[in-house]
Amino acid sequence: MTEILKTVGLSRYFGAVTAAEDINVTITEGEIVGVIGANGAGKTTFINMVTGYLPPSSGTIEFGGKPIKGLGPRKLMRKGLTRSFQIPQLFLELPVIDNLAIALAAADHQQFQMIRPVHTKDRLEAAEEILAQMNIAQYRNEMVTAMPQGARKLLDIAIAMLGSPRMLLLDEPTSGVSVEEKYTLMDTVMEAVRQRGLTVLFVEHDMEIVQRYVTRVLAFASGIVIKDGPVDEVLADEKVQELVTGKPKTAKTEGGA
Numbered sequence: 001m002t003e004i005l006k007t008v009g010l011s012r013y014f015g016a017v018t019a020a021e022d023i024n025v026t027i028t029e030g031e032i033v034g035v036i037g038a039n040g041a042g043k044t045t046f047i048n049m050v051t052g053y054l055p056p057s058s059g060t061i062e063f064g065g066k067p068i069k070g071l072g073p074r075k076l077m078r079k080g081l082t083r084s085f086q087i088p089q090l091f092l093e094l095p096v097i098d099n100l101a102i103a104l105a106a107a108d109h110q111q112f113q114m115i116r117p118v119h120t121k122d123r124l125e126a127a128e129e130i131l132a133q134m135n136i137a138q139y140r141n142e143m144v145t146a147m148p149q150g151a152r153k154l155l156d157i158a159i160a161m162l163g164s165p166r167m168l169l170l171d172e173p174t175s176g177v178s179v180e181e182k183y184t185l186m187d188t189v190m191e192a193v194r195q196r197g198l199t200v201l202f203v204e205h206d207m208e209i210v211q212r213y214v215t216r217v218l219a220f221a222s223g224i225v226i227k228d229g230p231v232d233e234v235l236a237d238e239k240v241q242e243l244v245t246g247k248p249k250t251a252k253t254e255g256g257a
């Protein structure tokens with residue numbers, strides 16, 4: 001199995017605060033990995049370091065067998081490592097199709113050459129393809145502000161999928177999304193992931209989503225990975241239950257109240 005992401009001794013301190021410490025994680029191609037942890041456990045810090053948004057205090061990161069520490073988000077995107085955000089990073093007052101065309105133009109290194117047309121035929125075709133795949137084609141000419149939260153999340157993830165990435169890091173894809181929408185959203189994302197053969201690592205607070213969509217879990221507490229393994233094993237771990245998920249409710253005894 002091919003190794004795609006490897007961190008060794010990855011740490012980040014903010015003054016006296018240990019946001020992440022000695023993170024040693026190896027992910028192989030095609031894995032779908034969930035990242036869980038209480039608020040402030042270090043999940044976003046980990047994702048920010050891996051995707052070039054935050055310089056680590058120490059440690060190394062390899063992507064596709066090559067060191068990537070010190071590379072910025074745009075360089076990493078071109079290498080095939082992309083992400084989405086807890087709060088979608090979109091141009092709210094622009095139509096959906098423009099958001100996609102601008103993202104594609106930026107990926108073509110033309111973001112500061114607005115004199116050139118952004119809506120080329122190739123870009124519009126690529127935009128239409130991903131809109132259809134993410135089931136948000138009906139919003140193509142709407143402003144982002146007119147989209148429900150779930151559709152905005154799908155657009156943000158669609159943008160992360162442009163340019164044929166190999167690995168996608170998603171920061172809380174279902175946060176702010178209604179209970180009715182969240183499974184449809186995840187089914188759509190996972191189908192697109194499957195079709196593209198992507199490796200995915202996503203932060204999630206919702207354990208039903210974790211159980212349904214991931215095979216492996218990294219559990220964070222106080223900046224440290226306290227457990228890394230198959231989903232059932234991690235969620236059954238006492239320390240994880242104590243520090244992350246809470247103890248499962250004990251079944252009521254027969255005839256009990």
Ligand SMILES: Nc1ncnc2c1ncn2[C@@H]1O[C@H](COP(=O)(O)OP(=O)(O)OP(=O)(O)O)[C@@H](O)[C@H]1O
Pocket residue numbers: 014017018019020037038039040041042043044045046
């Ligand atoms: N820029 C920063 N400056 C100072 N402290 C920070 C900064 N970013 C994160 N921290 C601290 O680092 C720790 C880890 O934060 P992080 O955002 O990674 O946690 P998280 O697990 O993603 O939390 P949440 O689930 O609430 O998003 C927290 O104590 C947080 O306050």
